[in-house]
Amino acid sequence: MATVDIAQLSQLLQASLDPRQNKQAEAAITQEQVKPGFSLALLQIVASDSSPPTVRLSSALYFKNFVRRNWVDVDGVHTLPPNEVDAIKRELIGLMVAVPANLQAQLGEAISVIAESDFWQKWDTLVDELISRLTPDNATVNNGVLRVAHSIFKRWRPLFRSDELFTEINHVLSKFSAPFLQLLENTDNAITNAQGNPEALKNSFTTLDLVVKLFYDLSCQDLPPVFEDNLPAISTLLHKYLVYDNPALHTNDESESGVLEYVKAGIFEALMLYVQKYEDVFGPQLNQFVETTWNFLMSVGLETKYDVLVSKALQFLTAVAGTQHAEAFNNQSVLVQIIVKVILPNLSLRESDVELFEDEPIEFIRRDLEGSDNDTRRRAATNFLRKLISRYETLVTNTAKTYVDGYLQQYAENNREWKSKDTAVYLFSAIASQGATTAAQGVLSVNPNVDILEFFQSHIAEDLQGANVQPILKVDSIKYIYIFRSQLSPQLWQAAFPLLVQQLANDNYVIHTYAAIAVERALFMTDSERQPIIPRNDVVAASKDLLSHLFKLITKNTAPEKIQENEFLMKCVMRVLIFIREGVLPITDLVLTNFINIVRVIRHNPSNPRFYYYLFEGLGALIRFAGPTESAKLEEKLYDPFASILQEDVEEFAPYVFQLFGALLEANPSGQLTEMYQQLLDIAILPQVWESKGNVPALVRLLTALIPRDVSRILQKNLVEPMLGIFQKLVMVRAHESVAFELIETIVIYIPIQVLQPFFVTIIQILLTRLSNMKTENFQQRFIAFYHLISARQDKGLGADFFINASDQVQHDVFKNVYLSIILPDTQKFSRPIDRKLAVVSYTKTLADSDAFVSRYPKGWSLTTQRLLELLINPPVPAAADDIIPDADVDELGFGVGYTQLNTCRKTAKDPYAEVTDVKGWVAGYLKQADARKGGAVVRLVEERLAPEVKRALAEYLR
Numbered sequence: 001m002a003t004v005d006i007a008q009l010s011q012l013l014q015a016s017l018d019p020r021q022n023k024q025a026e027a028a029i030t031q032e033q034v035k036p037g038f039s040l041a042l043l044q045i046v047a048s049d050s051s052p053p054t055v056r057l058s059s060a061l062y063f064k065n066f067v068r069r070n071w072v073d074v075d076g077v078h079t080l081p082p083n084e085v086d087a088i089k090r091e092l093i094g095l096m097v098a099v100p101a102n103l104q105a106q107l108g109e110a111i112s113v114i115a116e117s118d119f120w121q122k123w124d125t126l127v128d129e130l131i132s133r134l135t136p137d138n139a140t141v142n143n144g145v146l147r148v149a150h151s152i153f154k155r156w157r158p159l160f161r162s163d164e165l166f167t168e169i170n171h172v173l174s175k176f177s178a179p180f181l182q183l184l185e186n187t188d189n190a191i192t193n194a195q196g197n198p199e200a201l202k203n204s205f206t207t208l209d210l211v212v213k214l215f216y217d218l219s220c221q222d223l224p225p226v227f228e229d230n231l232p233a234i235s236t237l238l239h240k241y242l243v244y245d246n247p248a249l250h251t252n253d254e255s256e257s258g259v260l261e262y263v264k265a266g267i268f269e270a271l272m273l274y275v276q277k278y279e280d281v282f283g284p285q286l287n288q289f290v291e292t293t294w295n296f297l298m299s300v301g302l303e304t305k306y307d308v309l310v311s312k313a314l315q316f317l318t319a320v321a322g323t324q325h326a327e328a329f330n331n332q333s334v335l336v337q338i339i340v341k342v343i344l345p346n347l348s349l350r351e352s353d354v355e356l357f358e359d360e361p362i363e364f365i366r367r368d369l370e371g372s373d374n375d376t377r378r379r380a381a382t383n384f385l386r387k388l389i390s391r392y393e394t395l396v397t398n399t400a401k402t403y404v405d406g407y408l409q410q411y412a413e414n415n416r417e418w419k420s421k422d423t424a425v426y427l428f429s430a431i432a433s434q435g436a437t438t439a440a441q442g443v444l445s446v447n448p449n450v451d452i453l454e455f456f457q458s459h460i461a462e463d464l465q466g467a468n469v470q471p472i473l474k475v476d477s478i479k480y481i482y483i484f485r486s487q488l489s490p491q492l493w494q495a496a497f498p499l500l501v502q503q504l505a506n507d508n509y510v511i512h513t514y515a516a517i518a519v520e521r522a523l524f525m526t527d528s529e530r531q532p533i534i535p536r537n538d539v540v541a542a543s544k545d546l547l548s549h550l551f552k553l554i555t556k557n558t559a560p561e562k563i564q565e566n567e568f569l570m571k572c573v574m575r576v577l578i579f580i581r582e583g584v585l586p587i588t589d590l591v592l593t594n595f596i597n598i599v600r601v602i603r604h605n606p607s608n609p610r611f612y613y614y615l616f617e618g619l620g621a622l623i624r625f626a627g628p629t630e631s632a633k634l635e636e637k638l639y640d641p642f643a644s645i646l647q648e649d650v651e652e653f654a655p656y657v658f659q660l661f662g663a664l665l666e667a668n669p670s671g672q673l674t675e676m677y678q679q680l681l682d683i684a685i686l687p688q689v690w691e692s693k694g695n696v697p698a699l700v701r702l703l704t705a706l707i708p709r710d711v712s713r714i715l716q717k718n719l720v721e722p723m724l725g726i727f728q729k730l731v732m733v734r735a736h737e738s739v740a741f742e743l744i745e746t747i748v749i750y751i752p753i754q755v756l757q758p759f760f761v762t763i764i765q766i767l768l769t770r771l772s773n774m775k776t777e778n779f780q781q782r783f784i785a786f787y788h789l790i791s792a793r794q795d796k797g798l799g800a801d802f803f804i805n806a807s808d809q810v811q812h813d814v815f816k817n818v819y820l821s822i823i824l825p826d827t828q829k830f831s832r833p834i835d836r837k838l839a840v841v842s843y844t845k846t847l848a849d850s851d852a853f854v855s856r857y858p859k860g861w862s863l864t865t866q867r868l869l870e871l872l873i874n875p876p877v878p879a880a881a882d883d884i885i886p887d888a889d890v891d892e893l894g895f896g897v898g899y900t901q902l903n904t905c906r907k908t909a910k911d912p913y914a915e916v917t918d919v920k921g922w923v924a925g926y927l928k929q930a931d932a933r934k935g936g937a938v939v940r941l942v943e944e945r946l947a948p949e950v951k952r953a954l955a956e957y958l959r
Contacts, residue, residue, distance in 0.1 A: 093126075279324075297314070471511055677706060
C-alpha cells in the first residue's frame with residue numbers, strides 16, 4: 001500500500017488554507033488519510049522548523065481532528081495499526097514540549113482525546129513521562145508538560161464519583177503529588193528571581209496559571225492527603241499571588257485581561273471549590289481570603305479587563321455566603337457596605353457597556369441574556385445578592401429596596417439620569433427573583449417582600465409604551481417582561497403582547513432583537529390547560545406582517561455572516577410558524593421564498609449553527625402544516641436548493657435536508673414517488689453519503705419514508721440487498737443501533753417475504769452475533785421488539801415458526817435459549833405502549849398458530865400464556881398522537897457538524913396494529929377463532945398444559 005509523501009502532504013495543507021483551493025485540497029487530504037502512517041506524517045510536519053508556521057498549525061489541527069475521529073471505535077478498540085498507536089504515544093509528549101504555544105494547544109487537545117480512551121490502563125507510563133520532563137527553571141518546557149497534564153486531568157471535573165475514577169486519580173496522585181508541590185515552590189522562586197526580567201516573569205506566571213488549574217483538577221473530586229497536610233503553606237502561597245502586583249504584568253489595553261488577571265481568577269476558582277467541598281479543613285484559612293477579596297472588590301477599576309476577575313471574586317463571596325462563615329454578612333451596616341461598595345458598582349452600567357450596546361449589539365445581547373456562559377459583573381453581583389437574600393431575606397430585601405427607591409427618585413427629578421433608572425430596574429429584578437431561572441419559563445418564584453406587578457405598572461409600562469425613551473431603558477422594559485414572564489397574568493400578557501410586537505419595528509438592533517426574544521417566549525407559553533396565553537387568531541391575523549418584518553430584519557445586511565448573525569430573530573420566525581400552524585397556508589409563498597433565499601446565501605458559508613438550526617426547524621414547521629395541502633408546491637420549490645446543498649456537500653446542512661425531504665414525503669400521502677424522490681432514493685443508498693455520522697439518522701428517516709412508497713421500483717432495481725447492507729453496517733455500531741432497527745423493521749413490513757427469504761438467515765445471524773458479543777440494554781429491547789414484529793405478522797408469511805426455522809439455520813435450537821432467557825423475561829420491560837401491544841399480538845398468535853410451540857416447545861407454550869396474561873392485567877393503550885412540538889434547548893443540543901433532530905418534523909412511532917383498539921377483546925376474539933379453526937385444539941392445549949390458576953385466567957378469554 002502506498003505511503004504518505006510528506007512534501008506533497010505539506011503542499012496540500014498549504015493549499016487547504018487558500019479559499020480558492022480549499023475544497024479540492026481537503027478532498028485530496030481525505031484520500032491520504034487511508035494510507036499507513038498518515039498521522040505520523042502530520043506530526044513530522046508539526047515538528048519541522050522549516051515548514052511555514054501556518055502549515056505547521058494546519059497539520060496540528062488535522063492531527064487533532066484525525067485522532068478525534070479515528071483513535072478508537074465505539075467499543076474503545078484502536079482503529080490504527082498497533083505500531084502507529086505506539087509511535088504516536090512515544091513521540092507526542094516530547095514533541096509537544098518542544099513546539100510553540102499555539103501548536104502545544106492543539107497537540108494537548110489530541111493527547112486529551114487519546115487519554116480519554118487509553119489513560120491510564122493502556123497508557124500507564126504517561127504520568128512518569130510527564131514528570132521526567134519537568135525542569136527546575138525552564139518555563140517553556142514546563143508549560144508544555146503542564147498543558148498536557150491539565151488537558152487530561154480536567155476531564156475529572158464533571159464526572160460522577162466511581163471506584164474506577166478514584167483508582168485513576170490515586171494512580172496520578174501517587175506519582176504526581178510530590179513533583180507538583182516541588183514545582184509550586186520552584187515557580188514561586190522563578191517569579192522572585194525574574195522581577196527585573198518582564199519576559200521571564202510572564203513565562204513563569206503562565207506556569208503559575210497552569211499550576212493553579214492543576215491544583216483545582218487534582219482537588220476536584222476529593223481532597224488529596226498531600227494537599228491537606230500542606231494546606232497552610234499552599235494557602236499562604238495562593239494568598240501571596242492573590243495580592244501580588246507588578247507593572248510588568250499589566251496589559252496596555254483596558255479591555256484585554258492579562259496573565260496576572262487569569263492567575264488570580266484561577267485562584268478564586270480553587271478557593272470556591274475548597275469553600276464548597278472542604279470547608280471543615282479549609283475554614284481556618286478562609287478569613288484572610290475573604291478580607292483580601294473584600295478589599296479588592298472595593299478598589300478595583302471598572303475596566304473590562306478586570307471583568308473575569310471581578311466575576312470570580314464575587315462568585316467566591318457567593319460561595320462563602322452559602323456557609324456558616326456567612327454570619328459576618330448578617331448585619332445592616334455590613335450589608336449597606338456590601339450593596340454600596342460591591343453590588344451597585346458592579347450592577348451599574350459602565351461606559352464600556354454603552355459602547356458595546358451601540359457598536360456590537362449582538363455581543364451585548366449574548367452577554368446580557370440570562371443563562372449565557374459569559375462571566376459578567378452584573379450576573380456575578382446579582383447571584384451574590386440573591387445568595388444573601390436566600391439567607392437573610394427580609395434584611396437584605398429592605399436594605400436593597402431603599403437603593404431602588406433612591407435611584408428611581410434621581411431619575412424622576414432629572415430624566416437625563418437614565419442610568420440611575422437602569423440600575424434601579426436591574427437591582428429590583430435581582431432582589432425580586434428567587435430560586436432557579438429557566439430558559440422555558442423565566443423566573444419561577446418571586447421574593448414575597450416585593451410586588452413585581454406594581455413595579456411593572458409604576459415604572460416599566462411607561463418605558464414600554466413611551467415614544468422618546470432612552471434605548472437601554474426600552475430594552476430594560478422588554479427584558480423585565482421576559483424575565484418575569486411566568487409571573488404575569490394572561491390578561492396582562494394579552495395587553496403587553498401587541499406592545500412587544502410594535503417594538504419589532506424599532507430601528508435599534510438591541511430593542512428589536514429583545515422584542516423578538518420576548519415575543520418568541522410569549523408564543524411558547526401556555527396556561528394550566530396547555531392552551532396558549534396569546535389568542536391564536538390574533539397572531540394568525542398579524543402573521544403576514546409579522547413574518548415579513550422579521551425576514552426583512554434578518555436580511556437587512558446581505559453578507560452571509562451578517563444574515564445568520566442573529567439567531568434570536570430566526571427563532572422568533574420559527575416560533576410564529578409553530579404557533580399559527582395551518583394559519584400559514586395563505587402566506588406559504590411568502591415564507592417559502594424568504595427561507596429559500598436565505599438558504600441560498602448562507603450555504604456558501606455556514607457560520608452560526610443556532611441560526612441555521614432554527615431556520616431548518618422553521619422549514620420543518622412549514623412542511624408539517626402546509627405540506628398536506630401544498631406538497632406539490634413545496635417539493636417543486638425546495639428541490640433545487642436542497643439538491644444544491646447535497647451536490648456541494650454542505651455537511652452542516654445535509655442532515656437537516658435529509659430530514660426535511662423525509663417529512664416532505666410523509667406530508668404528501670398521494671400515490672407513487674415523483675422523479676425527484678426516485679433520484680433521492682438512488683442518492684440515499686450510495687455508500688459515500690453514509691460516511692458522515694451526522695447523515696446516518698437523517699438518511700434512515702428518509703429511507704423509511706421512501707420504502708413504503710416505491711416497493712415496485714425497489715424490487716425492479718434490486719435495491720433490497722444494498723439496503724440490507726446498510727442495515728448490517730449500522731447495526732454493528734452502538735450509536736446507530738436504534739436507527740438500524742427502524743430500517744430493518746420498515747423493510748420487513750413493506751418488502752414481500754419471498755424477496756426477503758434468501759436474506760433472513762443472515763439477518764438473524766447478524767442480530768444474534770451482536771446480541772452475544774456486544775449487547776446493550778437498548779439493543780436487547782429493540783431486538784425483542786423486532787422478534788415480536790416477525791412473530792405477529794403471520795398474515796405476511798412470517799410468524800414465530802418462520803423465525804424459529806430461520807434461527808435453526810444459524811444454529812440448531814438457538815431460539816430456545818434466546819426465548820427463555822431474553823424474550824420472555826425482558827418483554828415485560830417494554831416502556832412504549834406500542835411495543836407492549838405488539839407483544840400481546842405476537843404472544844396471542846404464537847399460542848393460536850405456532851406448530852413449533854405445540855410440538856417442540858410445550859413448556860414455552862405455557863410460559864407464553866403466563867406472560868400474555870401479565871401484559872393483559874394492564875392492557876397497553878398507545879397514546880393518541882400528541883400534537884405538541886417539544887421545545888429544544890439549543891445549549892444542550894450538540895451543534896456543529898453532526899446530527900441534530902428537528903422537532904417540527906420528528907417521526908412519530910407508528911402503531912402497526914392501530915385497528916386493535918380493545919386489546920382484551922381482540923385477544924379473546926382471536927383465540928376463539930383459532931380454536932374453532934383448529935377443531936378445539938386451543939382449548940385442549942389449555943386443559944393439558946396450564947396450571948389451574950393460569951387456566952382460570954385464560955378461560956375468561958375463551959368463553
